[in-house]
Amino acid sequence: MEQASNLVSIENWAVVENVVAQNYDELQPGNHLTGYVFGHANLPNAVLIYTSPIIRVDLSRNLVETRNTTYRLGEINSEYETWVAARSGNPRKNTTAVTKIAS
Numbered sequence: 001m002e003q004a005s006n007l008v009s010i011e012n013w014a015v016v017e018n019v020v021a022q023n024y025d026e027l028q029p030g031n032h033l034t035g036y037v038f039g040h041a042n043l044p045n046a047v048l049i050y051t052s053p054i055i056r057v058d059l060s061r062n063l064v065e066t067r068n069t070t071y072r073l074g075e076i077n078s079e080y081e082t083w084v085a086a087r088s089g090n091p092r093k094n095t096t097a098v099t100k101i102a103s
Contacts, residue, residue, distance in 0.1 A: 006070065007039070007063070007070055007071070007072045008037050008038070008039050008040045008069050008070070008071050008072070009037065009038040009039055009071070009072050009074050010033055010035040010036065010037050010038075010049075010064075010071045010072070010073060010074060011035055011036045011037075011038065011074040011075050012035050012036050012074075012075055012076075012077050013033055013034065013035030013036075013071075013073060013074065013075075013076060013077060013080070014033070014034055014035065014076070014077040014079070014080035015027045015028075015031050015032070015033060015034075015054075015080065016031065016032050016033075016034055016050070017031055017032070018032065019032065019050045022034075024079075024080055024083045024084075026087075027054075027057055027059075027064070028054065028057065029053070029054050029055055029056065029057070030053055030054060031053070031054050032050050032051050032052070032053060032054065032066075033049075033050075033051040033054065033064060033066070033071060034048070034049065034050045034051070035048070035049065035074075035077065036048055036049075037049050037071075038074075040069070051066045051068075051069065051071070052066045052067040052068050052069075053066060053067060054066055055067060
């Protein structure tokens with residue numbers, strides 16, 4: 001993955017299978033991130049994006065690599081967080097459930 005100086009932050013993020021369906025999906029290679037980016041060389045701050053497919057996930061460092069960019073995961077989207085918790089069998093909101101689905 002890229003050096004820390006080349007990272008782009010993504011806030012209010014969620015994972016979707018594709019841009020057309022926009023259904024939530026697991027944080028794993030092949031899916032896409034959506035959220036608001038900060039620090040991207042070619043985009044203004046706080047613009048909503050859909051990434052190219054995820055290549056690699058490193059939750060120990062909160063990093064997600066796509067074809068073009070490595071993102072540092074910021075605040076998770078609350079609706080996505082609830083979806084993740086429901087899929088993990090935990091009715092409470094819990095961002096640690098993201099770790100479980102990426103394993």
